[in-house]
Amino acid sequence: MERPQFIRFSAEKGQVQSYGLISGAGVIDLKPRFANRWPTLDAVIADNALTALAAEAKNLPVDYALTDIQFEMPLEQPGKILCIGVNYPNRNAEYKDGQSAPDYPSMFVRFPESLTGHQQPLLRPAESEQLDYEGEVVMVIGKSGRRIPESEALNHIAAITLGNEGTVRDWVRHSKFNVTQGKNFYRSGAIGPWLVPFTEAAQIADIRLTTHVNGELRQDDRTCNMTFSFRWIIAYISTFIPLNPGDIIFTGTPTGAGARFEPPVWLKPGDVIEVHAEGIGTLRNHVKDEV
Known part of the structure; x- marks a missing residue:
């Protein structure tokens, strides 16, 4: 079974800066849906909530094709x-x-x-x-x-x-x-x-x-x-x-x-x-x- 894959990405010529979940050949944009709890992927890590978020997000519709996004470093502000x-x-x-x-x-x-x-x-x-x-x-x-x-x-x-x-x-x-x-x-x-x-x-x-x-x-x-x-x-x-x-x-x-x-x-x-x-x-x- 393939495990969830979380990314940070940019899209629309840099106008969108977000994080998401890979789904097939696309990305589910999670930031607009979960910003109140986790405004960034860093915040998800801080809550140690990746598994919980994956369960909530797995059936959401895809927002972007992988060909339409640019991968960024997974964490925006890593620690050490x-x-x-x-x-x-x-x-x-x-x-x-x-x-x-x-x-x-x-x-x-x-x-x-x-x-x-x-x-x-x-x-x-x-x-x-x-x-x-x-x-x-x-x-x-x-x-x-x-x-x-x-x-x-x-x-x-x-x-x-x-x-x-x-x-x-x-x-x-x-x-x-x-x-x-x-x-x-x-x-x-x-x-x-x-x-x-x-x-x-x-x-x-x-x-x-x-x-x-x-x-x-x-x-x-x-x-x-x-x-x-x-x-x-x-x-x-x-x-x-x-x-x-x-x-x-x-x-x-x-x-x-x-x-x-x-x-x-x-x-x-x-x-x-x-x-x-x-x-x-x-x-x-x-x-x-x-x-």
């Missing part, structure tokens, strides 16, 4: 955007530093302006040609918590989606312990295409995650192979900072990014990147030069 690094088999070996797998993950943050939505262009900056892709499963938090035990961690997830954690490789090496610059170029990454309500562990426990570039399979792994599980990540992060509704967690990428080829293969204008995961969907973006 937290990213886990080196979280799949062979990723640690890629660094060729002789070190064993770490006991704790590498972590960094992204800012909202560094991301864009489904079918939107990823921007290759003028400062570098080393734009790379990283396909990931992404969690959206729907329930606040601090020092969340692993046994309760999944109860704090409101939705799951996908991310292309676009990275400007030479800029992540500007200093010894800091990757922030290379992870935050304007609209260098993406998130979407939609939010799928999270209802059970099986949705993410063992699903295939792939990344294709121009139709070529580049990354291919399963979430059951993650070094640090979804439960563990939530418990770990919430130890040092509270997690709140609207916080976003990128959970790590498999081996196979362009930087690991010999020689490296960087993204160039016109390239199409598709990040796919079972039960979630496909996040698709193309590359263009920033002007």
Whole structure:
């Protein structure tokens, strides 16, 4: 059974800014119908009400064809955007530093302006040609918590989606312990295409995650192979900072990014990147030069 798919979108040449529910080849516009309770998709997440809204909205008529809308980032004003690094088999070996797998993950943050939505262009900056892709499963938090035990961690997830954690490789090496610059170029990454309500562990426990570039399979792994599980990540992060509704967690990428080829293969204008995961969907973006 296909799970509900919630989007933020614009339509009518930007005159409409709304959120909705995918229905076949169309979109049910939810904002006019539910604005009193949930004026934005962010508000639905804050209430952890995606499942309830899906039940209320599933039989409503379609308002727009998918061809008549533009996908936007699923959340208009996300909270913290937290990213886990080196979280799949062979990723640690890629660094060729002789070190064993770490006991704790590498972590960094992204800012909202560094991301864009489904079918939107990823921007290759003028400062570098080393734009790379990283396909990931992404969690959206729907329930606040601090020092969340692993046994309760999944109860704090409101939705799951996908991310292309676009990275400007030479800029992540500007200093010894800091990757922030290379992870935050304007609209260098993406998130979407939609939010799928999270209802059970099986949705993410063992699903295939792939990344294709121009139709070529580049990354291919399963979430059951993650070094640090979804439960563990939530418990770990919430130890040092509270997690709140609207916080976003990128959970790590498999081996196979362009930087690991010999020689490296960087993204160039016109390239199409598709990040796919079972039960979630496909996040698709193309590359263009920033002007």
